[in-house]
Amino acid sequence: MLDLRDLAAVRGGRRLFAGIGxxxxxxxxxxxxxxxxxxxxxxxxxxxxxxxxxAGEVRWRGQAIAALGEEYHRELVxxxxxxALKDELxxxxxxxxxxxxxxxxxxxxxxxxxxxxxxxKGRERLPSRVLSQGQRKRVALARLALPAPPGLWVLDExxxxxxxxxxDWLLGLIRERLAAGGIVVLTSHQAVALDDxxxxxxxxx
Amino acid sequence: MSGGIGPALAAVVQRDxxxxxxxxxxxFAALFFFVIVASLFPIGVGPEPAxxxxxxxxxxxxxxxxxxMLSLARLFNDDFxxxxxxxxLLSSVPLPLAVLAKTAAHWLSSGALLALVxxxxxxxxxxxxxxxxxxxxxxxLGTPLLSLVGAIGAAxxxxxxxGGVLLSLLVLPLYxxxxxxxxxxxxxxxxxxxxxxxYSLLGAMLAAGLFLAPWAAAVALRIAVE
Numbered sequence: 001m002l003d004l005r006d007l008a009a010v011r012g013g014r015r016l017f018a019g020i021g022x023x024x025x026x027x028x029x030x031x032x033x034x035x036x037x038x039x040x041x042x043x044x045x046x047x048x049x050x051x052x053x054x055a056g057e058v059r060w061r062g063q064a065i066a067a068l069g070e071e072y073h074r075e076l077v078x079x080x081x082x083x084a085l086k087d088e089l090x091x092x093x094x095x096x097x098x099x100x101x102x103x104x105x106x107x108x109x110x111x112x113x114x115x116x117x118x119x120x121k122g123r124e125r126l127p128s129r130v131l132s133q134g135q136r137k138r139v140a141l142a143r144l145a146l147p148a149p150p151g152l153w154v155l156d157e158x159x160x161x162x163x164x165x166x167x168d169w170l171l172g173l174i175r176e177r178l179a180a181g182g183i184v185v186l187t188s189h190q191a192v193a194l195d196d197x198x199x200x201x202x203x204x205x
Numbered sequence: 206m207s208g209g210i211g212p213a214l215a216a217v218v219q220r221d222x223x224x225x226x227x228x229x230x231x232x233f234a235a236l237f238f239f240v241i242v243a244s245l246f247p248i249g250v251g252p253e254p255a256x257x258x259x260x261x262x263x264x265x266x267x268x269x270x271x272x273x274m275l276s277l278a279r280l281f282n283d284d285f286x287x288x289x290x291x292x293x294l295l296s297s298v299p300l301p302l303a304v305l306a307k308t309a310a311h312w313l314s315s316g317a318l319l320a321l322v323x324x325x326x327x328x329x330x331x332x333x334x335x336x337x338x339x340x341x342x343x344x345x346l347g348t349p350l351l352s353l354v355g356a357i358g359a360a361x362x363x364x365x366x367x368g369g370v371l372l373s374l375l376v377l378p379l380y381x382x383x384x385x386x387x388x389x390x391x392x393x394x395x396x397x398x399x400x401x402x403x404y405s406l407l408g409a410m411l412a413a414g415l416f417l418a419p420w421a422a423a424v425a426l427r428i429a430v431e
Contacts, residue, residue, distance in 0.1 A: 048295055051431050074297045082288025086220065088227035093220070100216035103209075103297025127227075 001025055002047070002152060002183050006056035009042045016042055017205050018055070026150070026181040027199060029174070031188055034205030040187040041081070043205065044156050047185060048078045060152070074103040075151030079158060083140040087129035091115055091139040094128055098143055106146055118142040119166060134161045141166075144173050150182030157187050213298045214306040221310030224283075231276065232314055239272035239319050243326045254331050261330025262340055262391030263384075268326075269319045269344060270380050273351045276315050277376070278369045280307065280359040281426065290363070294430055301419040304426070308349075308356045308419065316348025332391070339394040343387040346407040353411075353418035354379045360425035382410060 001023065008018035016039035024030045032040050045051040047058055049065050049072065058065045065072045085094045092111050099106045106114075115124050118138040128136065137160070144153060153174075159167055171193060174184050178199055186192070194200055225232045246264045247257055284290035293303050323344050327337040358376035362368035390403035 084288035101296040
């Protein structure tokens with residue numbers, strides 16, 4: 001259960017939003033929408049604990065995330081605007097390092113499977129610097145295809161730079177995760193097609 | 206495989222060392238800079254053996270300080286720009302420990318190499334065997350401290366435009382105690398005095414740095430990313 005209580009953000013002396021509240025049950029999806037500069041990314045970073053709210057608090061399973069610390073990070077996967085790839089390393093090395101840092105070591109086999117699912121078969125060992133923007137995004141999103149207990153995914157514009165096939169793949173992952181009882185928060189300008197529309201909440205900034 | 210703090214820290218070190226290995230040009234540039242700076246002094250001041258032996262340790266130490274600054278600006282800045290810094294903040298390990306792991310990788314790819322090359326430079330200055338050992342021992346104790354103190358400066362200047370100069374201004378004055386006791390150890394050996402005190406002080410500073418610097422750098426990083 002993810003609980004946002006009366007969140008407010010101030011950036012550069014200007015109030016971005018205030019009084020934002022939402023409660024997302026397990027298996028629920030929260031889609032944040034708003035104009036450019038409305039503070040979507042700031043809200044998502046706030047959910048992760050990267051930005052401290054000017055007011056209000058974020059609670060995970062009834063506890064403030066600031067108090068949970070690394071325990072919360074273990075259950076959280078954040079995919080931001082930057083793909084968080086080291087150009088010098090291969091997608092395989094990047095993915096393994098990211099997963100281990102996230103608290104779940106993976107075997108090269110699992111990493112290769114996740115990358116293959118992301119449509120990067122045959123490119124696992126290339127230096128990441130030769131990948132296109134869309135391919136880099138796929139490597140970042142491949143973390144979502146790794147086996148893990150249902151936790152919280154926070155995805156900032158996950159559909160950007162993806163082709164139609166990759167969008168379908170990602171939608172499939174999100175549906176599976178929701179069905180397994182995970183919680184997904186994302187920003188997107190389009191509605192996310194789900195079988196069960198009741199799972200989806202929209203938060204307009 | 207289950208994850209824990211140990212494997213996660215090992216992953217940080219391994220990733221940074223791999224990056225350093227694949228960017229050999231950057232890694233070795235610092236090393237060549239060190240050798241070249243230390244080699245320019247004899248050309249400038251003349252080849253008188255007594256003078257060179259007298260100033261050798263100080264010159265090598267100053268060159269080491271400057272060379273270790275070169276790669277410092279990239280310690281967190283690259284991670285900040287490619288997004289891995291955010292992921293580090295959201296990792297399953299306490300941030301000060303992750304910073305310590307990154308600092309260790311930085312030392313292995315800069316300070317440790319400088320220390321290992323230093324006997325060659327000592328030869329160039331005609332330092333005695335004992336003085337060379339004192340130089341090497343001092344550098345091995347002192348260069349980790351340079352990386353640790355530098356990590357605080359690097360964390361404070363993350364994302365700052367033209368941060369390189371600011372970083373030098375912040376960090377170089379803090380290197381003074383290391384320089385005094387590191388170069389002082391060689392002087393003591395040359396003067397036939399006991400050298401243990403210098404090592405003890407360097408060791409004490411290193412212990413304090415290991416404890417305090419990662420924590421301070423972690424606080425600075427949290428502020429920088431926000």
